[in-house]
Amino acid sequence: MMSMDLEVEGILERLLDAMNRGGISEMAALVEAERRRVERVTVHVAVTGTSRAGKSAFINSAMGFQDGDEGGPSTAPSQGATKPAPYRRPGFPCCTFWELPSVEDASFSPGDYLRAVEVDRYTGFYILSSGRFTQQAAALADELRRLGKPFYFVRTKIDMDAHGYKDREFAKKALQVIAANRFACLDLDYAIARFFCVSCHESERFDFPACIRALQNSSPPLQRHALLLSLHHLADKMELKNSLKELIPVSAVYSCVIDPVAVEQLPYRANIGFLCEEIRLYRLLLGLDYPALSKRARLVGQPAFVLSDEIQTRMARELTEKAVAEELLRWTEKNVLVSPNNVKWIPLLESLPGGKLSGASTIRLLDAMLEQFMDDVYRIRRKVANVLRGD
Structure with a gap:
């Protein structure tokens, strides 16, 4: 602990x-x-990735929202976020999830993107994709690692392809990118250790609780405490109890x-x-x-x-x-x-x-x-x- x-x-x-x-x-x-x-103490969490990967649904499940609840993002089809959009749960204001613009423009520059979204604001980044992780996602992760910012690859919609999802070969395949040399800089083993498979609509299945705990465990103590309280429905109850006891x-x-x-x-x-x-x-x-x-x-x-x-x-x-x-x-x-x-x-x-x-x-x-x-x-x-x- x-x-x-x-x-x-x-x-x-x-x-x-x-x-x-x-x-x-x-x-x-x-x-x-x-x-x-x-x-x-407030924790800011970034959710980015490709379009239609389920960023809004991921935020809803992470924060315990039902679709349409006050404070949560809508999962109805849309053009996606054009600037960072904050969401916080009423009664638990110490954690804010931000839906960031998608990362798939051909001219994408990770440095420019992170400056535009104010990278220093966030405790960690979730990078979502419902299929192959792209060159842009890999470049973003590479830059985040250089900056010392925790990040996690999240393969969504895994309930549509759940067979063998824990297998290392599945992880490798899911983390393949268009430009292999860019991903090689990131280190595939490092990426696999931060790779999770989720269904954004079933927060108790697959790796959803694990990907939330990964962020909690990489956070400074008081921010970790704030995450445990705000996302208590996904927290390990023993860890939550021990944090409260302190x-x-x-x-x-x-x-x-x-x-x-x-x-x-x-x-x-x-x-x-x-x-x-x-x-x-x-x-x-x-x-x-x-x-x-x-x-x-x-x-x-x-x-x-x-x-x-x-x-x-x-x-x-x-x-x-x-x-x-x-x-x-x-x-x-x-x-x-x-x-x-x-x-x-x-x-x-x-x-x-x-x-x-x-x-x-x-x-x-x-x-x-x-x-x-x-x-x-x-x-x-x-x-x-x-x-x-x-x-």
Whole structure:
């Protein structure tokens, strides 16, 4: 797992410095600013290639849009983009997919093209083709490699020619270009390692999840986190959980110092509303909300309750502020230690208004919710596998 430790270490150091300089008030203002900074990290992803390769459909599937949804591109026949067109998913503004103009003009120059689309804006490039990759696609990839920009060849419409698509010879054939000498500069083995076969309308089949994870894994830590959250329906759930866990201490400190209120039986104040929304986000991202369960149930021809009955975590079923307060009280009464990964936060936790107990209990609450939700995810996976086997 690629860790975000360096990023979080920096946040911790800044919070400790603010506490030493100006006490709780200065530290509280900073923790609010740090959360906003993390939430506003934006990733820009470029989608280009040949015309009629399915760029709009690829963006829709990557972002979880249904055709015609607000914010998504239309897949109706058109002349194609003449300039970069941005698409972002409502509620998840930290990731923008850009549909770029096609790359097949005879006078195509990769340098001019990349300057025109503002190459430095993008974290990575998907280069799509529904058939043979052209000289222009190879030249673009060659220039991107020279610039140090991640790129991925995506062979679309693979559902029309799926037999043997994982075979290396298939990849070689699909990556053949008109001007072999231009492609030789790129290195065929290097290209094959970045070659994926997808159906733009079936994001759970073929290489679609793998090509999204390739971009995530090549991105800097906070951009990777933003991609995992924005494209959570395609993310590896364990990677997503681990990424969320990294920022739990920041959320715990936030709960203790930003608008905390008295809670019955708790010996300290806490922002229960905020904690409830954090746990609601965990549930959504891990696919335990009713719309996600319903969609998955339909894919295996079952009513939603067949999957929702596998959920055992109380707050995955019924999430209320009262339930969150009761769970926080339970962890407070246990007075358990924070995990070894979070021991470095203890000096800051000890300076909180409720002392170490408040921050440590909140960390344990959020940590437990993620672990319990993952157990529910695994139970649902087993149920889906059993249904598909006919058990």
